[in-house]
Amino acid sequence: MGIEKKYDVTALGELLIDFTQNGMSEQGNNLFEANPGGAPCNVLAMLTKAGRKTAFIGKVGNDMFGRLLKQRAGGEGIDMTGLEMDDDVHTTLAFVEKLPNGDRDFSFYRKPGADIMLTKDEVKAHADLIEGAKIFHIGTLSMTDDEVEKATKEAIKIAKKAGCIISFDPNLRPPLWSSEEKAKEKIAWGLGQCDVLKISDNEITFMTGEEDLDKGIQKIIDEYKIPLVFATYGPDGSKAYFKGIEAFEPGFINPNTIETTGAGDTFCASALHHVLKYGLDGFDEAKLHELLTFANAAASLVTTKKGALCVMPTVDEVEAYIKESGR
Numbered sequence: 001m002g003i004e005k006k007y008d009v010t011a012l013g014e015l016l017i018d019f020t021q022n023g024m025s026e027q028g029n030n031l032f033e034a035n036p037g038g039a040p041c042n043v044l045a046m047l048t049k050a051g052r053k054t055a056f057i058g059k060v061g062n063d064m065f066g067r068l069l070k071q072r073a074g075g076e077g078i079d080m081t082g083l084e085m086d087d088d089v090h091t092t093l094a095f096v097e098k099l100p101n102g103d104r105d106f107s108f109y110r111k112p113g114a115d116i117m118l119t120k121d122e123v124k125a126h127a128d129l130i131e132g133a134k135i136f137h138i139g140t141l142s143m144t145d146d147e148v149e150k151a152t153k154e155a156i157k158i159a160k161k162a163g164c165i166i167s168f169d170p171n172l173r174p175p176l177w178s179s180e181e182k183a184k185e186k187i188a189w190g191l192g193q194c195d196v197l198k199i200s201d202n203e204i205t206f207m208t209g210e211e212d213l214d215k216g217i218q219k220i221i222d223e224y225k226i227p228l229v230f231a232t233y234g235p236d237g238s239k240a241y242f243k244g245i246e247a248f249e250p251g252f253i254n255p256n257t258i259e260t261t262g263a264g265d266t267f268c269a270s271a272l273h274h275v276l277k278y279g280l281d282g283f284d285e286a287k288l289h290e291l292l293t294f295a296n297a298a299a300s301l302v303t304t305k306k307g308a309l310c311v312m313p314t315v316d317e318v319e320a321y322i323k324e325s326g327r
Helices: 039-049 063-076 120-125 127-131 147-160 182-192 201-208 213-225 263-278 285-302 316-324
Strands: 007-012 016-024 030-037 053-062 077-088 093-099 104-109 133-138 165-168 197-201 228-232 238-242 243-247
Touching: 007 147, 007 165, 007 263, 016 063, 016 197, 030 039, 030 063, 039 053, 039 063, 039 133, 039 263, 053 063, 053 120, 063 077, 063 182, 077 127, 077 197, 120 127, 120 147, 127 133, 127 147, 133 147, 133 263, 147 165, 147 182, 165 182, 165 263, 182 201, 182 213, 197 201, 197 213, 197 263, 201 213, 201 228, 213 228, 213 238, 228 285, 238 263, 238 285, 243 285, 285 316
Parallel strands: 007 053, 007 133, 016 093, 053 077, 133 165, 165 197, 197 228
Antiparallel strands: 016 030, 093 104, 228 238, 238 243
């Protein structure tokens, strides 16, 4: 008898505070807003908005920020019973600087941060959250340090044994790695585990050395034999690859965009929402176009708000936005 799948998606990884710039004080100092964040939980927040049942496994400090994160993520409807609270190590913090070209620069306070203190035994204690999920999702920031890497690999082992679909987003953050080589090694491991991959343009080049993104993504598909792959190109749109079918949809340019934090996570969640809708093997070209249009639109909408985890759009909002855009 199979394991009952009471969750649509369970994710493991970092839950942190994104401090984003929000104007200047009267004294001319930068003001920062404490936004709940962390890619895996952002993904779950969007899925929950889409009516999916989600659960999270991770660790925060037993401090003011950790308690805030537990309350806010739980308030979004994510099952937070897998969140560990560390009495000795503080919650991880990230300061996000918006650059003149619209890109972002991150300054992390994580040496150590609570998220890297998650242990293999703690993952085993929450095995039911993984076994009971249809999809299990990870990134690579839960592999930057030895203890949390062991925890991540244990989680993948549990997920595979339970027949979960494995979803992976490299979410490359170079400052958090001791070397480029280590980052490449861990991303390569993730590529070798997953059934669904969401990868961005800079990550394709990072992993393959190819400036030609089509050649780069083809190298990844050929080497790792991943069934369903999504390549994202920021405002330029995205592509999907499935069983020899390739689909492209242009991005939605929104005049109200203020920052891009969480756009990739929103895209990833939207893609997983459609995987749950159609099944991993249920895609044809039309369904891939439907998925990409929805995911691009959702990602565009989240750029009009500060932060990500608590401001994800609803399915109705995304569909209305697509309609308004004439797509």
